[in-house]
Amino acid sequence: KQWYQRRVAITAGIRGEPFRMYVPWDSPLDSPIIIALMRIPSYIIVLNTLVPISLYVSVELIRLGQSQFINWDLRMYHNETDTPARARSTALNEELGQIKYVFS
Numbered sequence: 001k002q003w004y005q006r007r008v009a010i011t012a013g014i015r016g017e018p019f020r021m022y023v024p025w026d027s028p029l030d031s032p033i034i035i036a037l038m039r040i041p042s043y044i045i046v047l048n049t050l051v052p053i054s055l056y057v058s059v060e061l062i063r064l065g066q067s068q069f070i071n072w073d074l075r076m077y078h079n080e081t082d083t084p085a086r087a088r089s090t091a092l093n094e095e096l097g098q099i100k101y102v103f104s
Contacts (some may be wrong), residue, residue, distance in 0.1 A: 063090035 067087035070076065076085035087096075 060090060066093045
């Protein structure tokens with residue numbers, strides 16, 4: 001059964017027979033405008049996964065830079081315990097914005 005599936009896949013890839021069933025090669029799809037209208041949505045679908053990955057990397061790099069600014073800030077210092085601020089997480093900046101009450 002596997003050899004038959006491989007044979008069908010290779011033959012279909014070379015001849016393009018399944019594609020001809022949906023869009024015949026004899027059809028009037030030779031216009032550049034129609035080809036572009038068919039290819040642009042396919043590129044959007046293919047590149048749809050790359051944008052979130054690159055956006056995630058960019059956001060993580062920004063978080064890393066912000067955590068370094070927290071580490072370098074000399075005014076974020078507690079005199080009584082002699083400890084400077086240390087960002088041990090890249091999400092610290094967003095977590096600091098969520099603090100409403102401090103119980104001590």
